[in-house]
Amino acid sequence: MRYYLYVSGTKLDMLYEQIPPKLLKRLAVEAKVDLKVLSVAVQSPRADVTSYDKLDLVEAYLEREFDVSWMTEPRPWFRGDLELRVAGYGSPEGPTFMTGRDGDTVIALIGSAHHLLGQRTAPETIQASYSMLPSLFRLLDDTPGREHGQDPAHDVLEFAELMTEPPVYGEFLARRLLHGTATGRDGRQVDIVVGTPLYVAMADEDTRREA
Incomplete structure (x- = not known):
């Protein structure tokens, strides 16, 4: 279950x-x-x-x-498990952004906060879908404290590094939207994988799959 x-x-x-x-x-x-x-x-x-x-x-x-892959080598559909910081609770009409890092891979998941369990709302009240890249970049552009005009992978990494929400360990299955590289604050180059999730569920760290 x-x-x-x-x-x-x-x-x-x-x-x-x-x-x-x-x-x-x-x-x-x-x-x-x-x-x-x-x-x-x-x-x-x-x-x-x-x-x-x-x-x-x-x-x-x-x-x-579709030969679902692991998150570190993402094919069109990929799955994974790691600590995720989740933003979007409290605003069901907006987006949710979930992110976590596994070694040199940063995962970013974008979707509609309406689909977070515990804050369902009537579908007719939802004015936009947030499961595509244009919605993600509008979210990034509206974030204070960021530089604008960077390449997409760098924008995603910078936003992920600014998040401070407590992480929850989760497993997920997602559709890939973007795969690139960027350099983080520590100077290391990392892979950036952006997807939109079909589901995210809580997981136990002791059942973590080795990539």
Whole structure:
């Protein structure tokens, strides 16, 4: 069982509806979903299953069809686990930015704060999506105390280094948006990986996967 911090319902519905019905039936068996859900999926793949059932099936589909990679060598879809600083609680109409560092790799995840668990709001009140790069760069440009006009990877790194929120150890699955390099405050060159998460969940450090 996962204790979720963030689940993008928008991405989840979009991806779930694209899974071919015949493949969805096989995935329901392979993912070992609840027998009741399995029965529904076999009889009517688009039936009203729960969001978490959909997430199990979408994750199984991505693993099967897209060769999901680890965060330090990000392919279009990648997963990881590390300490994340999370900004965006308290402002469900705005963005959430999550970031952490693993050695010489800095991970930055951008999404809509509406999808943070505990601050759901009616979808019709959300005026914009924050899961794309233009929204990320608008967020960076509006941040006080930063220099502007740097290259995108440097902008992301600088913003990440300014965050002071207490970290939470989490695991995630995300779609890659940007992969580059930048030099940090310590003078070391690091890889910058920017993605938009399908989900982020709390994780235990003693189950950390070695990259």
